Amino acid sequence: MDDDSDSLTTAWIRTQAQLPPGWKLDSLRCASTSLAVADRSEDWIAVAFGPDSTARTHRAPDPISAIAGLAADLLST
DSSP states (O other): OOHHHHHHHHHHHHHHHHSOTTOEEEEEEEOOOSSSGGGOOSOEEEEEEOGGGOEEEEEESSHHHHHHHHHHHHHTO
16 A cells, blocks of 8 residues: 555544544545536545434545544534
């Protein structure tokens, strides 16, 4: 694995361990809504599901910031 993959894996594992009980990181995706140039985005969206299948998301300019921001949002509520 390269350094970026290692960093992302480490961030994912660390963040999952910090989430409130019942919450689980689910996915990380590009924020683009289609392949059309006007719909493309360089942002990333992290998704977590919690109790009763409640979904929360956080959008950020890079994948590690998206994961960290999602955790921060969940820990502040």
